[in-house]
Amino acid sequence: MADPSQASFWAQTNALLRKNLTYQLMINAVTKMASSIIDCKNTDEFSSGGDCPVPNPLLLPPLLGIPEPEYRAVRDGFFSYKDLPDKSCRKTGTCPVTILLTGNNHSLGQAISENMFGGSFAVNSSDLLSSLANHVLGSTMPAGTDNYADPGIQSGIPIYSIQTQCSPNATWPLSFGKTHIEVKCVQGLCSWRNNSVEVNDEIFKSSWRGNPERMTNEIAAAYDLLNTDRNNLDVTIWYNTTDSDADSSSVSLVRVPRLLNLVSNAYLKFLKGPGTRILFEFVKEVPKHGTKHIQDIASLIGPLFFTWVLLLLFPVILTSLVYEKQERLRIIMKMHGLGDGPYWMISYAYFLTLSMLYVISLVIFGSAIGLNYFRLNDYSIQFVFFFIFTNLQISFAFLVSLIFSKVKTATVVAYTLVFGSGLLGSFLFQSLLETPSFPEKWILALELYPGFSLYRGLYEFSESASRGDGMKWQDLSENGMDKLFYFMSVEWFVTLTVAYCIDVGFSSGKSPFLFFKNPFKKSSSLPSPSVQSSDNVLIDMDKTDVTQEREKVEQLRKEWSTGHAIVCDNLKKVYPGSDGNPEKLAVRGLYLAVPSGECFGMLGPNGAGKTSFINMMTGLLKPTSGTALVQGLDICKDMNKVYTSMGVCPQHDLLWETLTGREHLLFYGRLKSIKGSALTQAVEESLKSVSLFDGGVADKQAGKYSGGMKRRLSVAISLIGNPKVVYMDEPSTGLDPASRKNLWTVIQRAKQATAIILTTHSMEEAEFLCDRLGIFVDGGLQCVGNPKELKGRYGGSYVFTITTSAEHEEKVERIVRRISPNAKRAYHLAGTQKFEIPKQEVMIADVFLMVEKAKSKFTVFAWGLADTTLEDVFFKVATTAQA
Structure with missing residues (x-):
């Protein structure tokens, strides 16, 4: 297996390009334009002739x-x-x-x-x-x-x-x-x-x-x-x-x-008399010559029609970009090592290629059917204009995509802009262009909107074609096209730069408008770090294991040790209040150290702060205070470098529905810098390990997978390339027992050289996989230790259950009290009773002797003695902390 170090820029570019060629060319169809030529020879007898001559009109009966x-x-x-x-x-x-x-x-x-x-x-x-x-x-x-x-x-x-x-x-x-x-x-x-x-x-x-x-x-x-x-x-x-x-x-x-x-x-x-009449046989139009030819009509309707045709690519580009944001595919690629540079380069080049092929096909087709709109105007001028506008449109789509998070909203807005641009251009902007008294500076101001820039160029092409001479390079200064070219080029560069800077700054799922602060909004009234630290000391004094974990972290920070894959130092997350609600403290000063080769399980009730912690560690959220080191890199400063050694299995499967399981793993394997035969071998081993190799499942589109198959593929993606750190958020959700057991085996093998943080609600899964467990309640770590330690520390009682007839309940209780005065009856119904017996008060042999003595006095239908389970520990810790 190749070393999963950071893939080079060109390796990331190659991975994304291959994914796009597999996925985007499959689902993004270029808008097709249909055009027909009027065949004057085959005009229907009841047609009015349209643009064709009608030398002999029909004789029609009067109606x-x-x-x-x-x-x-x-x-x-x-x-x-x-x-x-x-x-x-x-x-x-x-x-x-x-x-x-x-x-x-x-x-x-x-x-x-x-x-x-x-x-x-x-x-x-x-x-x-x-x-x-x-x-x-x-x-x-x-x-x-x-x-x-x-x-x-x-x-x-x-x-x-x-x-x-x-x-x-x-x-x-x-x-x-x-x-x-x-x-x-x-x-x-x-x-x-x-x-x-x-x-x-x-x-x-x-x-x-x-x-x-x-x-x-x-x-x-x-x-x-x-x-x-x-x-x-x-x-x-x-x-x-x-x-x-x-x-x-x-x-x-x-x-x-x-x-x-x-x-x-x-x-x-x-x-x-009735035999006399004026015979009215027919009505008839006089013969007519052919009217406007199709080339001239195209020149007249060109600005409006071709504005719509060329702007139809805008919704395609915008919805594609917003879809990757909505489905969080962009951030999952980033978590697996895809840098912003390769993403922008391949995405931009793909949309540019698609757009230019679309435009070139339009020009060739229009010229082939004889439209003077294309044939008379210099082709090199058309190419330059369409090339600049296409780049401007793509840059504008990247900028606009930062505003939207839902594909449906983006689609509605995009098509509104398309048709609105054509109509406003035809009925408003064109009249302003043709008004000599309207200031040119206001024309330039309106052309800040790319739709009007496009309309202006198409309008000038139409005017030149209508005159019959077409547009030549020497005409650019006369009709203002030279200024339009310069203006669009500058706008293209500025739009692209602004979009890139905003996207890179907030590409981890944060709002692109966070830098617009409300000057009238009151600042958060959080306690000072010193007060919070003292509170944590008071809270942790009664939790020896949590205190020891904190001391270990402080020692590691002092020694600048990088022996631990993950070190969380006083990590906090506070969600600000809104609409009169108080602030929500999601993570309270977490101290945690996870060495390589350890699987650390995070348990806790819903809303305990587990997901907020995972989101901070994966870059989706920025900590309010504190920090964490991953392989010695600070998540607040070096998150892009952290991504190169990270694998993530999110709670919800983030997959491309039209890519197969094999193609997913090939893409993410290339992001981990795996190449050639090593990549093929790694993909096959990953597919086999999660039982997605046989029966053609590997080459089936992920959209046709069942929920369990998608979950297994997500786990395989997180582990490919042997990442140093892996975060798994409930990885076995929705799996059948056999698949769950097989997946546990895969995770156990993977953790030998990897630090894994795993969240789960399954106590069986936690006990099977995790070397250590931490129970989270209300944003704080309540206890840390391996499953046996936690059961020994918080489960100091045996659970004794016995079933007799109802009239013997009091006798049973007296017998239990004799051997354990502090025993508590937790349950009783119709002769069945359950007691919690402190372990330090009895020996297991005493319980057996007690039962034998009871049997000699009355009938015992059933009885049992059980040790404390992990579920009991979780319930006890959670309820105690919440109380």
Whole structure:
């Protein structure tokens, strides 16, 4: 096995790089950008053409805009006209389409209304347009923005044939080119109103949606015949545009022509008879040339669209960094010897490579499909700009990641910044750029935010491409790109430096804003060190073992001895109070010396301070006062050097879910400076020792491991490379008995040349593994010694249990008192009694004689004599200290 001394910078770099190539390339997918080229040759017949020319627009049948069935006018409390249908028609979907008429001549209006709609629907497929023109067709779809295509004529959307009477469920299939349409019958209803005031009032109320409990009663249209007579057609048409997505001019073009034709035909039939009509076959847009080409469109939308595309890498980088912090993977790597330099170098290089490949792919793809946005602007200028911005974005992500501790929060904020940057750039920043009177210094101030710097560069590329000449190096001073390059480069360097300094200073899990002290916050009112020391003397006077441990530590410090792997000298941790709560003293002046080759077990109830002690020793917390030496190195000054000889098995498994067990051990083995065949051998031995080698388990992703398998892998990680000091926080939690016993054997072998500090709640585990034990209560060390010493010191009683009939309980108690006057009855129920008998008062033979004598007088069903267990010692020490 290689010497587990501190791995070199390049060894750490190699380990992290290999881990990233295994893990991060597996889970971080580059955002894919899809783009399509408009194929003018294959444009659908019902497409409006888009950017393509339309030399021969389609001939489309005219349609009448009608309301949806559930919104058609009915009779209720809101509309009291008796000629309207009852609202029950909405349940059956048979409500008619209502058109209102008014005018000065009621009889003429009645005659015109009778000629408004036609009879049964019949279509001649050989002369489709002419036969459709003989019927009044309607659609509930709003009109489009032009007459190249009508949204009302699409597959899956029914067209209505408006007739005077309809047969139930009457429908007809119709094919219009490649489009298949279903024609449904709907009844047309013409209702007379006395004057235009009533019409206006009813139309106004039909669109009123102020009452949420009342369905809207929509009128399809209305005609005011005014002074129409046999010699003159004088008409005003009302129509509804409130539900249309198009503007009023396009509605007039598409829907109003049929309204006008409808009343004209009805008037003509009134004059000349039913055989006369004005044939309205189709509506048609004039031919058009191709509009903006896709390259020019890309130049126009480029600043907004490409801002979003390029900023999409920001959430990827930020969430990756925050994930390692949230899962505490960064700190566990640091505990196993990974320095800040290799971590930053590999992480930064990985994100830079990923970003540049992304950007280069974008430029190549955009150029390949013919976008002038990329083709006209000098490629070297684009490369320099994207390279500087990519570095700035990565540096900014590192800086922002210091603020967040949760991936979900970071993700939400990151995507908000992405889309917010594009929208603010498009609607705010661009208008400021185009305002000559806006000061340039404020433009530079806004460009402190990287999203606006990106938008500024993309905007200038867009302007140059739109002019048709593109951006050249000699143009940089004219459009201000030279200042932008310089500004972004300086910001990149400053951001990266600040992020690195803050991260290195607080990379052990502490808040990056601790240096912002509140000047109005009162300082902690801790007792002075001298008072605390005297208190400790008074407390420890009655604890000879604790006092001896303290004297040993003081002697080691005086002699500057490095023979002990761990030496804790008056180590304290106080959590400051908040919200009116008092300060919490978690660790009270701990003195402890652990030599190499010893496993020291820490026992104690929950909240006793064990985890706080482990966190201070592993660098997660900074001691309030005092210090500790690990291999002669001070944890307050030389923690980075301490990490090189440390192994940690935390209470919660800190693993990458997509790395296998073997890949975990390879990574941490390289951090311990193990190389080549020695590394392979060490990994295999570690996997075999924790029973993770056979059956392909070693090459299974850790995310698919059971809880026990993860726990065993965590122990193997802490022991690989033979570290000088190992901290294990409840290592056997969740293991089955066989795996627990095997793990104990592994730990026993490992402690031969290693100092191990182990916390556990299992007395069996503590007795099996630990050479010495320390019981913690309320932040203080109450006793120290090996298990036998502690049982002898705190367990000075035998536990005698006897079961008889209930009437003999008093006799049993008298017999026990004869041989041990100070015996205490700890339990009795239904003839079963338990006594604590001081060891100094009796011999074991006396107890046997007593039982034999009792048996001669009455029946003894069962009895037993037990020595004190470690559980009894723990319970006694804990309850006494708490009392």
